Amino acid sequence: MTQTVLTGEKKTDTHPVDALLRADRLPHILCPGCGIGTAMHCIVHAMAESGIDRDKHVCVSGIGCSGRVAGYIDVDSYHTTHGRAIPFAVGIAVQNPELAVTVVSGDGDLTAIGGNHLIHAARRNIDLNVICINNFNYGMTGGQAGPTTPLNAQSSTTPYGCWDRPFNLPHLAHAVGAPFVARWTVLHVRQLKDAILRAMQKPGFCFIEVISPCPTNYGKFNNIGSGLEEMESYRRRCVVDHDANLADIEIDLGQEDSPIVVGNFIDVDREPFRPILAGPVREEKPHAAWAGLRKTQFVEDKNGPE
Amino acid sequence: MTPTSAAPKVEGEDLAARVQTGTHFMLGDHACAEGALAAGLDFFAGYPITPSTEICERLAHRLPEVGGKFVQMEDELASMAAIIGASVAGARSLTATSGPGFSLMMENVGLAAIMEAPCVIVDVMRASPSTGLPTAVGQADVLQARWGSHGDYGIVAYAPSSPQECFDLAIQALNTADQYRIPTFIMMDEIIGHMTERVVIPPAEDIPFVPRKTPSEPPGEGTFLPFKPDEDLVPPMAHAGQGYRVHFTGLTHDEQGYPRLTAAAHEKLVNRLVDKVRLNAEKIVMYEEYLLDDAETIVISFGCTARSARHAVTLARQEGIKAGLLRLITLWPFPETRIRALLDTGRVKEFVVPEINLGQVRREVERLTQLPVKRVNNPGGAMITPDLIIEVMER
Numbered sequence: 001m002t003q004t005v006l007t008g009e010k011k012t013d014t015h016p017v018d019a020l021l022r023a024d025r026l027p028h029i030l031c032p033g034c035g036i037g038t039a040m041h042c043i044v045h046a047m048a049e050s051g052i053d054r055d056k057h058v059c060v061s062g063i064g065c066s067g068r069v070a071g072y073i074d075v076d077s078y079h080t081t082h083g084r085a086i087p088f089a090v091g092i093a094v095q096n097p098e099l100a101v102t103v104v105s106g107d108g109d110l111t112a113i114g115g116n117h118l119i120h121a122a123r124r125n126i127d128l129n130v131i132c133i134n135n136f137n138y139g140m141t142g143g144q145a146g147p148t149t150p151l152n153a154q155s156s157t158t159p160y161g162c163w164d165r166p167f168n169l170p171h172l173a174h175a176v177g178a179p180f181v182a183r184w185t186v187l188h189v190r191q192l193k194d195a196i197l198r199a200m201q202k203p204g205f206c207f208i209e210v211i212s213p214c215p216t217n218y219g220k221f222n223n224i225g226s227g228l229e230e231m232e233s234y235r236r237r238c239v240v241d242h243d244a245n246l247a248d249i250e251i252d253l254g255q256e257d258s259p260i261v262v263g264n265f266i267d268v269d270r271e272p273f274r275p276i277l278a279g280p281v282r283e284e285k286p287h288a289a290w291a292g293l294r295k296t297q298f299v300e301d302k303n304g305p306e
Numbered sequence: 307m308t309p310t311s312a313a314p315k316v317e318g319e320d321l322a323a324r325v326q327t328g329t330h331f332m333l334g335d336h337a338c339a340e341g342a343l344a345a346g347l348d349f350f351a352g353y354p355i356t357p358s359t360e361i362c363e364r365l366a367h368r369l370p371e372v373g374g375k376f377v378q379m380e381d382e383l384a385s386m387a388a389i390i391g392a393s394v395a396g397a398r399s400l401t402a403t404s405g406p407g408f409s410l411m412m413e414n415v416g417l418a419a420i421m422e423a424p425c426v427i428v429d430v431m432r433a434s435p436s437t438g439l440p441t442a443v444g445q446a447d448v449l450q451a452r453w454g455s456h457g458d459y460g461i462v463a464y465a466p467s468s469p470q471e472c473f474d475l476a477i478q479a480l481n482t483a484d485q486y487r488i489p490t491f492i493m494m495d496e497i498i499g500h501m502t503e504r505v506v507i508p509p510a511e512d513i514p515f516v517p518r519k520t521p522s523e524p525p526g527e528g529t530f531l532p533f534k535p536d537e538d539l540v541p542p543m544a545h546a547g548q549g550y551r552v553h554f555t556g557l558t559h560d561e562q563g564y565p566r567l568t569a570a571a572h573e574k575l576v577n578r579l580v581d582k583v584r585l586n587a588e589k590i591v592m593y594e595e596y597l598l599d600d601a602e603t604i605v606i607s608f609g610c611t612a613r614s615a616r617h618a619v620t621l622a623r624q625e626g627i628k629a630g631l632l633r634l635i636t637l638w639p640f641p642e643t644r645i646r647a648l649l650d651t652g653r654v655k656e657f658v659v660p661e662i663n664l665g666q667v668r669r670e671v672e673r674l675t676q677l678p679v680k681r682v683n684n685p686g687g688a689m690i691t692p693d694l695i696i697e698v699m700e701r
Contacts, residue, residue, distance in 0.1 A: 055525070074551055076547065078394060078421075078546075080390075084383065087384035090351075090377065091349065091389060091391020091392035091397075092395040094349070094375050095375060096547055099547050116380055117380065120384070275370070275375045275376060296330040
């Protein structure tokens, strides 16, 4: 990918990331003020800078607004079923370890219906980049509460306020073994792009939470206002703390004086998942008891009794 | 089957390790695993469940020996998703389960169908519903294999009746999946899965191999349409990483693979998903006939129950009953043409359908005839013995 210099002098019909998007699928379905497009912009920039052959990048999404991202990025892309983007991506990544597989999906998809897959893929340290765009609700279906919806928040399924305690996603990802854990908002385009780039270049399970406005279905019911107003609140409230204690970084979106802690929190070396493969270097031997199951062959005694 | 190529997928030492040519005394579950290996299985994802676990265990052993990948997943939802992911990355992939896991897999059976991702699901049936009798035989997932995921789509399901057929049909199922780009099923039952019998594994060069069609145009030209079918209604398949920059979605899509959310696009796509199996049914369908030529009483059965049925037919003949057996090797497609031809002879007086469920295959037979269709059933847990079948014949 060539570096594009933005001079600001010349009007043009093109955009620097056009080549990385499926232009024939645009305009996208996302609402005004939504942050998913910005997150997608950071993903394609990171892809371009990754040094990885574009044809070795794969994008996998689940279902929901963020699930549509796979359909807009011009690499091999798979829009799967609700919650199953990660295990689908596990199949791709394990079958062909040369591929750089990025999962882009929403908070509901990855942490509610897909929560079990998230924790197990992290535990196994499968070589995946998981970008969880958290807009605090199920946007595609019209603004229902999910596992990241803040306490007391209004949604169409919590008309008296949400009384479920939400996930603290970086804390969760760290606890289940992800060797790279970050959180940024869609306001932090450079930091977010850099975090995604780091994930693409780092082996193992890398988890990035991306805080994103959903003015249509979340913001307007929770006194947050427009997408722009939510972005301004990120600017006021975000605190970069790479060394934050992850247990302490829950987001209380409704409390204006409560900080939103962002940063690249975890970046450690951990042996990624490696299926046992045949070859001269292989030293693992099955236990004799199991190996015995293999001895099924016999030679028929042609002179024996009938 | 009509192999388009007899050339095996793998060569040299790998092939020798994959195909354990010789005569074996082998468990049905193991024979299924060995058949898959012989047919070039690249990837297994699964979750242990009785009575299919031995397939998982065998492949945990054997796949690493031949360069394949084995992953034990967190559940059957994930197992099914992973074999589809591996398939779109180019693998011959398979999972194995039993009723409770089969129910979970139904979600992504639909995804495999609409993405046209070839893969094989082995269901070793046990007595159900729910947890039922986990270690005892059942045959009650017949209709689920055909209709289990929501919507209309085409699949093929095989029902082995012996460990030898577990081996043979595993090869067949992987080939058929690739040939038509569909999920295929191997509907074993607990008795067949846990039966140890003679299994002859042929020389590697005799293992049929039907490859997946691949694009004729090179990547990078932007002309390849990933879901544009050939005349046989099956599109060539481009895999992740090959440079075609494909998009696959579970949404209704056009030939480019892009979402196309209209009734017209839906009709075109879904009809093709159904028709690529329906219109090829005569090529796909498999059955075995025993003493059918002059039969007036036709027993239709499959799996372990067909073994009792065959003996019952032999005994009935000794009693002067003109009985014959139509043993289903494919449950789906159902051999409608053959049954209609038998009816056209005017000789058939009745059907007898023994099965370890409360009448799933019987429904299919009743759909085709006004003649009496007698049932020999139990809901699971016990073999149907030949004397029970004869008793119903004589009734």
